[in-house]
Amino acid sequence: MKEIKIRLATTEDIAVLKSFEQGIIKAERPFDETLKPDPISYYSIENLLKDDATAVAVATLEDKLIGSAYATITPAKSHLKHSKYAYLGFMYVDPEQRGKGVNKSIIDFLFRWIKEKNITEVRLDVYSENAAALRAYKKAGFKEHLVNMRMKI
Structure with missing residues (x-):
C-alpha cells in the first residue's frame, strides 16, 4: 500500500503550492461574493x-x-487567557485524495509543531456554508466558536 507522508514544505514546492492556493480560491469563491475576480x-x-x-x-x-496547510503563531488579544495561539490556514487536499485522512494527517503534524512551541490554543476560519470543511474540522476535533457576520449596505 502506498504511504502518505507529511513533511515541511520547501522552496521547491512553491509552484505546486501556488496551484493548491488557486484550488482553495476556486472552492471558496461560491461562499464569498466579496472576492475580487481572478x-x-x-x-x-x-x-x-x-x-x-x-x-x-x-x-x-x-x-x-x-495536500497542504500552515500553522502560524499569532499574538492573542490582551483580554484572552492565552498570549499566543496557532492559526491554521492554506488547507488543501487534491480532490482525488479526499476522504483518506490526508487533512487530518497534516493537522496532526502541525499540532506536534504547535505543541513544541508551547502553544495550546489553535484556531481557523471556515465559511459557515462550507459543510464539507465544517465536517472535516469537527472530525479533527475543532468546535464552532464565533460567527463572523457581514452585510452590504
Missing part, C-alpha cells in the same frame, strides 16, 4: 516559508504533493 492570491507562499513563526506542511504520495 486572478487573486490569498498568501505570499514565499514569505510563509521564510517565517520562523510559521510551519507549512505538505502531504506527499510517491513524492507527489497531494
Whole structure:
C-alpha cells in the first residue's frame, strides 16, 4: 500500500503550492461574493516559508504533493487567557485524495509543531456554508466558536 507522508514544505514546492492556493480560491469563491475576480492570491507562499513563526506542511504520495496547510503563531488579544495561539490556514487536499485522512494527517503534524512551541490554543476560519470543511474540522476535533457576520449596505 502506498504511504502518505507529511513533511515541511520547501522552496521547491512553491509552484505546486501556488496551484493548491488557486484550488482553495476556486472552492471558496461560491461562499464569498466579496472576492475580487481572478486572478487573486490569498498568501505570499514565499514569505510563509521564510517565517520562523510559521510551519507549512505538505502531504506527499510517491513524492507527489497531494495536500497542504500552515500553522502560524499569532499574538492573542490582551483580554484572552492565552498570549499566543496557532492559526491554521492554506488547507488543501487534491480532490482525488479526499476522504483518506490526508487533512487530518497534516493537522496532526502541525499540532506536534504547535505543541513544541508551547502553544495550546489553535484556531481557523471556515465559511459557515462550507459543510464539507465544517465536517472535516469537527472530525479533527475543532468546535464552532464565533460567527463572523457581514452585510452590504
